[in-house]
Amino acid sequence: MNFVEYPDRDMLAIDLANKLAGELASILHHEDRVTLVVPGGTTPGPIFDDLCAADLDWGRVDVMLSDERWVPEDHPRSNTKLVRERLLTDHASAASMVPLYADADAPEDMVAKLAPAIEPKLPISVALLGMGADMHTASLFPRGDNLRLALDAHAPVLVPMRAEGLEEQRISLSAHVLRDAINLHIVIMGEDKKEALERARHLTAEEAPVRAILDNATVHWAP
């Protein structure tokens, strides 16, 4: 794991957006299309605000979430809504979005429909992931009902997930799909998440799911 520390959150957003854009541009030199995976939640908005203005051939970029909350796309907690409003705008409005949500009561009902659009987009070219203070990443939650499956090297690309205390059902890319990204970044802010990351380094992936991808990742942190 590489760890990069920034003086503040604005600097992190600017530098990380540049870094992601540079990695995408470099792969676009030799590939027709690239796949960018991004997190939802509260952290990535300012990075999206900078990244969407990058001078890239966005028409050749497929954007996909690392995970989704099973709520309609106009729901305030929808990760898709966040990406559409903060990333797929400005220059990046030319990018295509690969959906992780479809209208159905439960994610189980839609895995078979959503997965075939994801598989041809792998491996991920550039992945940016978040992490919660409980050491989850994407929707790989400690004590999640499908966590063991999601951590398996032969897991399907998409795994439904529920865990005690979560407001919604979830759907998540599985650990091996995330770990196999050509460029893999995790973004965290604040002392509590820095401490959680340090704890995760000494735990198993079942205890601290972020552990499943940590060895391959660069972690970006600001106070």
Ligand SMILES: O=C1O[C@H](COP(=O)(O)O)[C@@H](O)[C@H](O)[C@H]1O
């Ligand atoms: O629920 C989620 O949580 C994580 C972390 O979110 P944050 O609000 O603490 O930044 C996020 O990476 C994930 O995509 C999201 O669904």
